Amino acid sequence: MRRPPTSLVRCALVLGLLLTPVACGDPGRSQVTIMVPWSGKEFEAFHAVVEAFEADHPGIEIQPEVTRALNEQLDAAVAADAEPDLAVLPSVGAIAKYQQEQALRKLDVDTGDYVQPFRGLGTSGGDGGPREVYAVPVKADVKSLVWYDADATPDPPKSWADLRTRHDRWCLGLESGPTSGWPGADWIADLVLTTYGRDAYTAWASGEAKWDEGPVDAAWTAWGKLMGSARKGAARTGFKAAVKKMPACSLAHGTLAAMDFDATRVKRRAYLYVPPPGSTLQVSADFVGKFTDNDSADEFLAYLAGPEAQRLWVKQPGFALSADSRVTAEDYADDVQGEVAAMLHTSANTLCFSAADAMDPDVSAAFYRAVLEYADGAAQGPLLEALDKVQGALGSARPSSAPPLCTR
DSSP states (O other): OOOOOOHHHHHHHHHHHOSBOOOOOOTTSEEEEEEEOOOHHHHHHHHHHHHHHHHHOTTEEEEEEEOSOHHHHHHHHHHTTOOOSEEEEOOHHHHHHHHHTTOSOOOOOOOTTBOTTHHHHTEEOOTTSOOEEOOEEEEEEEOOOEEEETTTOSSOOOSHHHHTTSOOOBOOOOBBTBTTTHHHHHHHHHHHHHHHHHHHHHHHHTTOSOSSSHHHHHHHHHHHHHHGGGGTTGGGSBHHHHHTTTTTSOEEESOHHHHOOOHHHHHTTOEEEEOOSTTEEEEEEEEEEEOSOOHHHHHHHHHHHSHHHHHHHHTSTTOOBOOBTTSOGGGOSSHHHHHHHHGGGOTTSEEEEOHHHHSOHHHHHHHHHHHHHHHTTOOHHHHHHHHHHHHHHHOOOOOTTSOOSEEO
């Protein structure tokens, strides 16, 4: 096993890699570095949790290292033996990759109170043996929601079937830094899931189905027709900037956390959502994994995974949701946020993890680029043929021992 460099050397190396470095802190306290992709309200919420932990653990200092290019920066840090102690892993593809490379450390954290599929997707194992925890889902999301401004929409759509027959203009922005294209990828995934079902969805997300035929090809076509003229310029329009044009545009698809709505208006139910057909939802999560032997990092990670931190987190700005079953709808300060969170905790819903987040990270990156090119007018057929080639070269099907992507 590789020996990590001293904390001082690691700090210097990692900070040199980051887009937004922070100071190395007081050497008299035990320091825990954690690489995160969050900014704005999302970071404010996380920082409130950090402050609460530090107040109860005066001998430990948490050093967030903020980068928008998390996958690239973490890859570089791992390659340089300059890993942070902890890092956010925004996809289960990344969890599998780092675990297979033996970069992730096994965790002594009980995630038994987290609902599926979140709990299982942070684990590794199989063949009848116990599954070992390698990542904790500290923040969850529901992606399958279509939002509208209730104050400006006297006749809102009642179902997704309505969306295909109306002439609403979509608030479509696909630019999002290094992960530009994800809003379209999420939409296409939802159309595969809601139209063709969980088996077709799982086969595609696992690398077992083709892109240029069948459900995926049909869902891509359906998305293009649904968006219509909103695709023009979307590749260079920020996701949040597009949503802020509401009600000049009518509808937006995605998680409540991503919308960046005014919290006061959400609280008085000025923004409402149209759920997808049936009871199947596309969900996602930000996981945290451990890369070093820092014992203080274990303390912080155990705190993040516990109900105290989870309840505190969901009350902060940013509309975070928790997959911890001990956090109930009553723990949320906002009713709409609590209603969405409740979707994660009812047996009536089938939860399917984000397809792009389940893929090999290189395959999902190619997916995002193809979405941008399609929005700019590239032909669908060649793009999907190229994605089939990328899948064949880089992405392998999920092993039979992998946790299921869809669970009820």
